[in-house]
Amino acid sequence: MADLQRLADALKRDGGEVREAGPADAVDGVPATAVARPASADGVAAVLREATAQGLATVARGAGTALDWGAPPERVDLILDTTGLDRLVEHGAGDLVVVAEAGLPVAALSETVRAAAQELVVDLPPERLAGGSTVGGALSTGASGPRRLQRGGIRDLVLGATVVLADGTIASSGGKVVKNVAGYDLAKLLTGAYGTLGVVVRAAFRLHPARPDRAFVVATGPLADVAARARDVVASQLAPAAVEIDRPAGSDGAEVAVLLEGTTAAVGQRAAAAAELLGGRVQREPPAWWAVLPGAAAAGPFGTGVSTGSTTVGGATSASGVEPVETYGKATATLTGVADLLAAARGAEQRYGVGVALRGTAAGVLHTVVTGTPEATAYAVGHLRGAAPSPRDGTVTVLRAPREVRARLDAWGPVGGLDLMRAIKRQLDPGRSLAPGRFVGGI
Amino acid sequence: MAPSTATPLDIITAELIAELGSDQVITDRQRRRTYECDGLAAYRVVPGVVVLAQDPDDVAATVRACARNGVPFVARGSGTGLSGGALPHSDGVLVVMSQMRAIREVDVAAQRAVVDPGVINLQLTAATSPDGYYFAPDPSSQSVCSIGGNVAENSGGAHCLKYGFTTNHVTGLDLVTPGGERVEIGGKAPDPPGYDLLGALVGSEGTLGVVTAATVRLTRLPQEVRTLLAAFRSMDDAGAATSAIIAAGVIPAAIEMMDALAIEAAEAAVHCNYPAGAGAVLVVELDGPSPDVAGEFDDVVRLCEEAGSFEVRVAADDDERALIWKGRKSAFAAVGRISPDYIVQDGVIPRTALPLVLRQIAELSESAGVRVANVFHAGDGNLHPLVLFDGSVEGAVDRAEEVAGGILDLCLAHGGSITGEHGVGADKAKHMPRMFTADDLDTMQAVRCAFDPDGISNPGKVFPTPRLCGERPGRHQGAHPLAESGVAEVF
Numbered sequence: 020m021a022d023l024q025r026l027a028d029a030l031k032r033d034g035g036e037v038r039e040a041g042p043a044d045a046v047d048g049v050p051a052t053a054v055a056r057p058a059s060a061d062g063v064a065a066v067l068r069e070a071t072a073q074g075l076a077t078v079a080r081g082a083g084t085a086l087d088w089g090a091p092p093e094r095v096d097l098i099l100d101t102t103g104l105d106r107l108v109e110h111g112a113g114d115l116v117v118v119a120e121a122g123l124p125v126a127a128l129s130e131t132v133r134a135a136a137q138e139l140v141v142d143l144p145p146e147r148l149a150g151g152s153t154v155g156g157a158l159s160t161g162a163s164g165p166r167r168l169q170r171g172g173i174r175d176l177v178l179g180a181t182v183v184l185a186d187g188t189i190a191s192s193g194g195k196v197v198k199n200v201a202g203y204d205l206a207k208l209l210t211g212a213y214g215t216l217g218v219v220v221r222a223a224f225r226l227h228p229a230r231p232d233r234a235f236v237v238a239t240g241p242l243a244d245v246a247a248r249a250r251d252v253v254a255s256q257l258a259p260a261a262v263e264i265d266r267p268a269g270s271d272g273a274e275v276a277v278l279l280e281g282t283t284a285a286v287g288q289r290a291a292a293a294a295e296l297l298g299g300r301v302q303r304e305p306p307a308w309w310a311v312l313p314g315a316a317a318a319g320p321f322g323t324g325v326s327t328g329s330t331t332v333g334g335a336t337s338a339s340g341v342e343p344v345e346t347y348g349k350a351t352a353t354l355t356g357v358a359d360l361l362a363a364a365r366g367a368e369q370r371y372g373v374g375v376a377l378r379g380t381a382a383g384v385l386h387t388v389v390t391g392t393p394e395a396t397a398y399a400v401g402h403l404r405g406a407a408p409s410p411r412d413g414t415v416t417v418l419r420a421p422r423e424v425r426a427r428l429d430a431w432g433p434v435g436g437l438d439l440m441r442a443i444k445r446q447l448d449p450g451r452s453l454a455p456g457r458f459v460g461g462i
Numbered sequence: 463m464a465p466s467t468a469t470p471l472d473i474i475t476a477e478l479i480a481e482l483g484s485d486q487v488i489t490d491r492q493r494r495r496t497y498e499c500d501g502l503a504a505y506r507v508v509p510g511v512v513v514l515a516q517d518p519d520d521v522a523a524t525v526r527a528c529a530r531n532g533v534p535f536v537a538r539g540s541g542t543g544l545s546g547g548a549l550p551h552s553d554g555v556l557v558v559m560s561q562m563r564a565i566r567e568v569d570v571a572a573q574r575a576v577v578d579p580g581v582i583n584l585q586l587t588a589a590t591s592p593d594g595y596y597f598a599p600d601p602s603s604q605s606v607c608s609i610g611g612n613v614a615e616n617s618g619g620a621h622c623l624k625y626g627f628t629t630n631h632v633t634g635l636d637l638v639t640p641g642g643e644r645v646e647i648g649g650k651a652p653d654p655p656g657y658d659l660l661g662a663l664v665g666s667e668g669t670l671g672v673v674t675a676a677t678v679r680l681t682r683l684p685q686e687v688r689t690l691l692a693a694f695r696s697m698d699d700a701g702a703a704t705s706a707i708i709a710a711g712v713i714p715a716a717i718e719m720m721d722a723l724a725i726e727a728a729e730a731a732v733h734c735n736y737p738a739g740a741g742a743v744l745v746v747e748l749d750g751p752s753p754d755v756a757g758e759f760d761d762v763v764r765l766c767e768e769a770g771s772f773e774v775r776v777a778a779d780d781d782e783r784a785l786i787w788k789g790r791k792s793a794f795a796a797v798g799r800i801s802p803d804y805i806v807q808d809g810v811i812p813r814t815a816l817p818l819v820l821r822q823i824a825e826l827s828e829s830a831g832v833r834v835a836n837v838f839h840a841g842d843g844n845l846h847p848l849v850l851f852d853g854s855v856e857g858a859v860d861r862a863e864e865v866a867g868g869i870l871d872l873c874l875a876h877g878g879s880i881t882g883e884h885g886v887g888a889d890k891a892k893h894m895p896r897m898f899t900a901d902d903l904d905t906m907q908a909v910r911c912a913f914d915p916d917g918i919s920n921p922g923k924v925f926p927t928p929r930l931c932g933e934r935p936g937r938h939q940g941a942h943p944l945a946e947s948g949v950a951e952v953f
Contacts, residue, residue: 113705113814114843136711163653174658175630182905190905191898196810197623198842199879200616200665201886201897202924203906204629207661216657228711250571256594256685258751285753351651353572383652411634411649411677434656436647439639442912443657447905459656 021053021075021096029069030055033062035103046078047087048422049095056100060120060181060189060220063099067218068187070097071452077185078454079214081122081153084146085160088347088418089213090430093456101155104220107131109195116178116195118223121155128154137226140170142261144312155219161211163349164310165261165278168253168382173210176224180206182217185452195223208443215458216447230280233260234290237276237306238299242266242365245273246358248297249381252277253354255296257289262381265308266361268374268390273361275299275381276306313376314345314388343373345390346420350403352383352413360385360413363406367399375399387415396420397427404432411435431459470531471510471553477527478513478555482520488512497556500541500548501603505888509536509550514558518636518644518674524557525672526642534918537672539580539608543615544806545887547667547923554918557672559610565589566675573680574633574650579610579673583617586678595680598625601883602791613673616665618883620716620790621747623841625681627883629664634677637663640670640914650677662909667885668920670913684749687715688759689777691786692744692766693737697721697836700742701817703769704840707746708813710765712758714841718745718790721820723835724797724848725789731796734789737773744771744840745790747783793837794848801833801850803859805866808884809873813843822872823847832865844882845873870896886924894926904929 027037035057044051052075055066070077075096080086082102104120107128111117112135119128126148129139142164143152158180162173170176179193182205192205209219238248249262252275260280266273277297279289290301352360364375364387373391387403389396400415407413410433417430434440437460444451444462456462468476478487488494489511498506510533515521521537528535534554541548541560550556563580570593575586583604587596599612600619607617613635618627625631634648647663648654663670694700700719707714720728722741728734736743746762748755763774777783797804811819820836823845827834835848847869851862870880870893880886880893894903903925911931913919921928 111812111814113708114812115708116812161653161658171626171630172653174661175626184905188901188905190902192902192906194810194877194879194897196812196843196878196882198618198627198810198839198844198882200618200627200883201879201881201890202894202903203909204616204661204665205906205909207629207658208909210658210661211653212657228708228713231711254571254573254682256682256751258682258684258754281751281754282757285751285757288753289751349653351653353569353574353650355569355572356651407651409649410654411646411651413651414653414655416655431655435649435654436637436645436659437656438643439645439659439913440657443662443909446908446912 022073023053025073026053026055026066026069026097029065030057030062033065034058035062035066040098044098046095047091049091051095051098053096054098054100056103058103060104060183063183063218063220064187064189066099067183067185071185071450075452076455077452079155079218081156082124082151084150084152085156088160089457090425092454099218101153101218108221110135111195112137115226115228116197116223117226118195118221119154120221121153121219123154124151125154125157126151132226133229136229138229139224140166140176140227141173142166142310144310146312154222158210158219158222159212159214163384165263165380167384168259168261168380170227174207177206177210178223178225180209180219181221182209182219184217185448185450193223197225213454213458215444215454215462217453232283232286233278233280234286235276235278235302235305236290236293236297236299237274237302238297239272239274241271242273242361243358245275246361249275249357250354251296252293253381257293259293263309263379264357264377264381265306266364266377268314268376269368271365274306276309308378312347312386313378314347314390341392343391344393344396344421344424345388346396346417346424348387348400348415348417350377350385350387350413350415352407354381354383356407356413357381357383359406360403363403367402370402371395371398373399375403383413393421393423393427396424400428434459470533474527474531474533474555475511478511478524481523481527482513486514486516486520488514497538497541497550497558500538500543500546502544502546502887502889505546505549507550507552509556510553512556512558514561516561518638521557521672521674522638522642522644524555525638525640528555528918529640529642529916532916532918534921536920537668539611540582540606542603542607543611543885543887544808545881545885545889547615547885547887549888551921560608562674569650570595570680572650574677575680576675576677577609578675579608581609583607583609583612590680591683594683596683597678598631598681599628602794609676609678610673613664613676614666614668615885620718620839623717623839624713624715629661631679632660632664632676633679635660635663635673636675638672638674640916640919648677667887667924669910669924671919686752686755687747687749687783688755689745689747689783689786690763691736691775692746692771693740693773694742694744694769694771697742697820698817699770700744701820703744703766703771704816705814706765706769707762708841710761712762714746714762715749716745716747717841719743719838719840720790720793721836723833724793724837727796727800727835728789728793730799732788732792734785736789745786797835797848797850801852803851803853805849805862807845807847807849807866807869808881809845809870809878810882811843811845811873811876811878813841815876816840816843819872819876823869826865826868830861830865832861834865843878845869888923891924891926894924
């Protein structure tokens with residue numbers, strides 16, 4: 020049991036707070052004991068050192084918009100709330116670099132850099148942005164949005180990070196310059212690690228100049244046709260900033276939307292060329308589904324600041340295991356494999372009586388929501404995995420799911436290099452103090 | 463059977479010959495000497511034994527033998543690195559990867575290629591450009607360097623400002639771990655589940671194992687490429703032009719700058735005919751869809767002129783573009799025309815600090831009486847000062863080393879890095895504590911311990927002092943005792 024007094028003592032110099040946890044602090048249904056909200060990296064180090072000495076299991080939390088992604092932790096003694104570390108440390112506009120503390124909302128960061136006509140191209144789902152999703156949260160969940168097609172994912176934008184390990188060690192890697200090969204790139208290792216290696220307290224990112232104008236080109240059609248046309252645009256020399264595909268559950272068709280960015284004159288010409296290639300229409304505004312997570316994943320607990328666990332996920336109260344529930348995951352594919360993934364979604368629906376929504380970049384990172392009974396959902400996920408000839412060509416990882424679904428499937432699927440990952444975890448968090456059980460292979 | 467006084471090297475040499483055959487195992491000292499250094503010839507060590515690997519099985523067998531006998535190994539690609547990253551170990555095995563040079567698969571539709579580590583960077587571009595694609599990382603050595611070496615060093619190049627580094631272009635690696643196990647990480651699809659091992663491996667300079675295959679992105683060739691050369695009276699003016707271009711929201715494919723001394727050297731070597739009287743030149747290249755390039759190119763010309771450029775030359779065709787690049791690309795070697803010896807430094811500063819740092823380098827150069835020619839990737843603040851000296855003059859090497867070290871101090875003082883693309887290797891390991899704290903380095907080495915607990919994979923590189931993986935003073939508070947003693951995994 021957490022000794023709150025000693026945790027509070029550890030935070031005395033920092034000025035941060037410690038309180039008892041409430042029902043709203045549960046992580047995917049796992050109740051927490053205490054919540055610490057330090058105000059500095061030193062405070063994070065002090066409280067983690069104390070927590071680990073007490074043998075507590077600690078889960079880092081930003082705004083909590085994705086706290087129930089990944090497996091539920093085995094136990095949660097302490098929530099380490101990072102929102103007290105919310106400074107924008109440095110915006111080097113001339114260098115196209117921003118340095119921020121982990122608890123800073125991405126929306127606040129974006130607003131600051133927008134003043135210099137710059138942007139951090141992470142394209143978080145609007146519901147996560149509105150929910151206050153933090154820099155540390157975006158990094159730790161490996162956020163992926165439409166414009167990764169050309170500019171890469173958040174792992175390609177992060178230049179450096181400072182992390183606090185379970186034993187309170189504060190360690191930095193990388194830096195705040197765009198080009199740098201000194202030492203290991205630990206910032207990438209922390210990206211998408213769901214807080215299981217350490218608590219990120221600060222990160223530096225590469226920014227991009229905001230392009231003066233943009234246009235969207237949208238087309239709809241049968242699944243295979245849409246996938247092929249999306250591929251044609253990706254393979255063209257039109258340099259699209261994004262090519263997104265949306266396939267609603269139960270549909271025989273899909274919509275493709277292409278984003279072109281540039282100067283007004285150039286965007287107009289390229290949009291016309293893309294419209295011809297796509298057989299689509301040019302429009303000023305994105306389709307309503309742009310960058311939004313599919314299904315009720317979008318209408319989940321986001322915006323309330325803190326997730327209240329799987330009971331809020333659509334239909335997750337199904338104790339009997341026969342009522343339909345909703346499962347959210349991430350599906351990857353090769354550029355050519357996206358068509359097979361779309362076909363597999365239709366196939367899974369027909370075979371297992373589920374709904375499978377797919378939405379994401381034609382470059383092969385798609386959000387998926389499967390709606391069905393737990394058993395049918397498990398089969399459907401297996402069917403989607405079968406769309407790729409091997410895990411090298413595509414994977415499906417289940418991020419948010421009711422317990423009944425998790426009990427019936429392997430949420431992460433095959434993981435290449437799992438032994439190395441376990442060894443890294445053992446080195447950085449030997450006592451399994453950080454989010455035990457949340458990550459691949461039970462890490 | 464090895465004699466009882468046999469060293470681990472004797473034993474492993476016999477084992478390797480038995481397993482791989484004597485054709486692939488070089489023991490002759492004269493032949494071993496061929497591999498005594500990489501592109502940084504100031505460091506030389508004759509390897510204990512050399513293995514010419516033909517396939518991943520050879521690599522795995524060699525590494526397993528090393529692990530069994532506690533013998534260090536170093537993997538070497540083309541040996542073009544500039545930080546001594548492939549410097550051999552006198553009591554160890556040098557694994558030469560350059561004979562594994564097949565392009566295994568080009569999947570144009572999926573925009574991926576699978577290559578052996580010894581494949582030459584430019585060969586992949588040559589193989590894919592008929593289909594309209596290329597491999598984007600373009601280090602200056604791209605006509606000779608290997609993709610395995612690019613992976614080890616996270617190589618960049620003139621065009622990485624827009625297109626990123628090797629780490630942004632690798633989606634899969636086949637690895638032989640330092641324990642000799644073969645592991646497949648990632649593949650053609652993006653974002654493999656789990657920790658981003660690719661991110662940790664790319665740029666780890668051979669300290670986490672040996673890569674035996676890489677799956678890389680192929681990038682679509684741009685519709686249009688336009689290149690200009692702008693001559694300025696001073697470096698300050700050229701720097702101002704660079705800032706103006708970036709401030710205008712343009713991301714050029716490349717912006718390269720050379721100072722008067724570097725121009726002089728290039729003229730002497732390749733007669734690139736850069737404008738007379740230039741105190742600095744900028745090479746700016748834009749690429750992308752034609753309508754965008756056309757508009758932005760006009761902006762760049764105007765911004766250069768407004769910053770004081772007295773002559774702007776626009777390449778009319780590929781030949782003229784090649785001529786503009788020739789001066790820049792030959793600059794390192796060309797310095798040999800104006801100085802018997804030189805050190806190629808590699809440091810990074812925030813780009814906006816450029817004018818100040820260049821003045822400080824000039825002061826450093828003047829006070830030490832050591833000439834410095836400046837060539838650099840201006841867009842991302844990656845400096846390549848060439849520190850000139852005459853090795854036959856007593857004390858000259860030391861003075862040059864001091865200036866080269868002083869330039870790194872300037873980089874760090876401005877919040878930059880001790881290396882932008884050449885790597886830490888053997889050369890800069892001693893500088894790492896100036897950029898990182900003991901805890902920073904210890905944490906990096908903890909990751910190393912996860913891959914290489916015995917410290918046999920390219921030891922002596924990157925880190926100034928090795929770390930014993932079993933020994934973790936001040937850590938482990940609250941650790942599970944079984945996990946701590948290594949008796950059991952707690953997962």
